[in-house]
């Protein structure tokens with residue numbers, strides 16, 4: 001049994017997709033990010049970085065105590081290794097899958113994340129930041145389009161955790177004003193992956209589906225919601241282990 005600590009953002013969806021693909025039994029613990037439910041000492045013991053998603057494997061292969069894993073890319077790799085699925089085994093193919101997974105984690109996700117922040121969440125419109133990050137977001141979609149013009153999936157012929165990681169971020173580009181129809185190979189791949197029953201199930205699931213408040217083009221946050229996600233309360237959680245904090 002896997003416990004999924006979850007919010008239905010792009011990073012959360014990656015793991016919901018993987019769990020649906022695997023058909024493993026899992027239990028979802030949903031968090032209200034804007035309400036600050038992720039800022040507790042209890043959740044910090046699961047993820048010291050106080051971000052979602054994370055999992056706890058209640059029955060790890062070594063038979064030891066429940067194992068928490070955080071960082072969505074590490075969670076995908078952990079589940080792939082646990083089950084022997086969705087990560088190629090041949091060294092060459094595995095290297096290709098891992099490089100695209102890490103490219104998503106280090107590039108596509110963080111840069112699109114900044115674009116979403118400055119386009120959708122920043123209380124003031126800062127032209128330089130909007131331009132800098134939406135241009136970079138578009139550049140990364142071009143990289144994805146190029147790769148998918150030469151291969152069916154990111155790792156090659158096989159659908160893998162690299163696709164699961166990149167897919168929710170590519171789809172979210174609409175919210176920062178980018179239409180992925182501009183990128184023909186990316187759009188072809190996006191439709192093919194999106195048609196997988198597990199992907200549809202993760203997107204629409206009772207506990208994993210995306211609520212409309214996460215889809216707002218321009219988010220309206222109260223001061224308290226702001227403090228919980230981008231402001232003082234979120235920062236204070238990182239030093240909460242020290243008496244002087």
Ligand SMILES: N[C@@H](CCC(=O)N[C@@H](CS)C(=O)NCC(=O)O)C(=O)O
Nearest residue numbers: 009011051052053071072073229234
């Ligand atoms: N690199 C991390 C990013 C996790 C992350 O930033 N999660 C967001 C939701 S997508 C979050 O928990 N935000 C809450 C906050 O920043 O307080 C991963 O891929 O797991």
